[in-house]
Amino acid sequence: MPQPPSSPPSPPSARRVGVLVLPGFSLLAEACATEPLTVAGQLAAAPLYHLIILGPTARPVASASGQGLMAECSLVQAPDDLDMLLVCAPGAQAADEALRRRLVELATPGRLIVGVGGGAELLAHAGLLDGYRATVPWSRLDEVRLAHPRIRLSSQPFEIDRERLTCGGGTAALDMMMTLVGRQHGSVLAERVSAHFVLERVRVGEEPSPGLPGGTPESLTEALALMEANIEEPLTTAELAEHLGISRRQLERLFKKHLRAVPSRYYLDLRLQRARRLLRESERPAGDVAMMTGFSSAAHFSTAYRNHFGLTPREERLS
Incomplete structure (x- = not known):
């Protein structure tokens, strides 16, 4: 396997997060997934997460809106010491068989695998959600349920089940990642991150939307x-x-x-x-x-x- 290009080392205490973006990915979903991690480090005044942008190749990757994001290296060359792999994609069709095999290789015990929007469907197609509780974009829920009966699909905005995190995309990624920050670094920091984004509170998947009474249909x-x-x-x-x-x-x-x-x-x-x-x-x-x-x-x-x-x-x- 080719050796990854040299890059600035991450601080020793920072979790290393590979952010895989594939052509046609959602800028909103990518930003909502990564910004809470960056803001958490800023508010804690400590290196909590080190982001590494990955792509099919080490070249710019065009989003759905045509804006490009520069990949530092390809997924094939992704570092082996990642703590988390976050996948942003328009759907399962965004990856070829070689890329799906590499995703499976990287899904080792102890490493968090995160699917955002269509990235969740891609993880499902790669077999990485079998036996897990997960969610995918609402428009694809029925199709994914039929194609992958071993996944315990839910209709919640996001799901966190052991080492798998999935959401339907968009601002659901914001809630999901702030919940993760709370689990990894405590509720006080998570609430500070939430306040930074002018949200009422960090919501968990089972709770109703903020501001609604308990008896809401x-x-x-x-x-x-x-x-x-x-x-x-x-x-x-x-x-x-x-x-x-x-x-x-x-x-x-x-x-x-x-x-x-x-x-x-x-x-x-x-x-x-x-x-x-x-x-x-x-x-x-x-x-x-x-x-x-x-x-x-x-x-x-x-x-x-x-x-x-x-x-x-x-x-x-x-x-």
Whole structure:
């Protein structure tokens, strides 16, 4: 096997995290999965995680929006001393047989294997989720369940089962990785990371969405989880209802009764709040933020943002 190129060593106390990105991966999902690890180290003023970007080759990898991320080395050359391998992919089709075999080689005891969005489906296709509780993107749940009956699939936004972590993508990755930070470094640091991202609290997979009373119908809780997991590629109200197994009219009644809102408006508000956090907490261009929050164009994003907050994304950055 070729030797990996030399790279700056990670601090002795840092966990080494390989971040595999494959062509067509989601920028939002990748950012939501890696930013909590980076922020945890900044807040702790200690080297907690050392990220190593991996790709099919040591070249830039294009995301779904066309933005590139430079891979330090190929997955074949990935260091053998990784503590965690995080896979960001558009789906199982993103990897050839050689790459899937390498994933299996790297799934050694003691190493965390993390599937984000389509990366979770890729892990399923490689046989790495058999016997584990896991989740995949909502749109692929039924297909994966039929193709891989040995996986204990759930409809939760994310799942952590022993050495396997999976989520449906999008902001679900944020919750999943902050939960991991809490397990590895304590709840106090996890809460500080959560506060950094202006979230109410770190949510675990079994809990309802924040702000909802305990008696909230399960269908509404799952609808909100679906929305949070699909920020970059929003679902229509009809698609939400179909995933939940209820009619569109039933879903609209639930939102009106418990949230005094219509699903489409609530979903838009959720996406715009996420966009506002990205504009305030990151240096990503407004065009990237638009793509990461499900807007088809910068102009559409700017109009919706101004109508909601009373100022444009550019003015938000300057305020």
